[in-house]
Amino acid sequence: MSLAEKFYISSQNIQSRAYENNKATLKAAGNRIATCLASDGVLHTFGSGHSQILASEIERRAGGLVPVSSINDPADGWPEQIEGYGARLFERYAYQYAVQSGDVVLVISNSGRNACPIEVALEAKVAGLDLVVLTSLEMSKNTHSRHISGKKLYEIGDYVLDNGGIAGDAAIDAPSFEYKVGPTSTMSGALLLNLLSMEIIEQLISRGVTPPTYVSQNVDGGAEHNEALAKKYRHRIRRPI
DSSP: OOHHHHHHHHHHHHHHHHHHHTHHHHHHHHHHHHHHHHTTOOEEEEEOGGGHHHHHHTSSOBTSBSSEEEOOOTTTTTTTTSTTHHHHHHHHHHHHTTOOTTOEEEEEOSSOOSHHHHHHHHHHHHTTOEEEEEEOHHHHHTSOOOSTTOOOGGGTOSEEEEOOOOTTSEEEOOTTOSSOEEEOHHHHHHHHHHHHHHHHHHHHHHTTOOOOBBOOTTSTTHHHHHHHHHHHTTTTSOOOO
């Protein structure tokens, strides 16, 4: 079997487990975020390093929710182990985008051990936000925290989504090669985030609330639809210049 075939099977299995194992949490977190959005709140997302990809996955997407805003890290994640950096990131973002008590923050870290995402989570909770965590529980539980509190990210989350990944993320043994290859956390993470979006949208519809979703810019009227919704949240969500 080729490495590509092994990776395909492994990633499919991980995604299937992630879906089955997170159903209850997806529903509970979706309900909480729907309550937030129904009251004109915002879902803020953060990921350090490679997890920035996932923080942006459900932001500004056709078919996705408008009031989703990622906390940008201009240093591109390299200081994620430096204490104090995450707290300053959140402080600056919260001021710039009028973060409010009652909003929800989603913090993503595969290992859940580094100072930066933990500090963003802690500062958000102090500000009155509920915390959704996306992490690898297997990896996080088998390592030590790099934050002064001694806590790992999953230990402070109100809702914890487990991406089902293994320690080190890479899942495939390559013949005659010392190290594993084939990272899986991005795929299972993206799946869980989009499942969460579906839960939120379904919850809003069930309450009689029209979900504030983007339409493709390539659909006639899509740009106008999106701009009208974006104006409502113009001081609350991060948008490209």
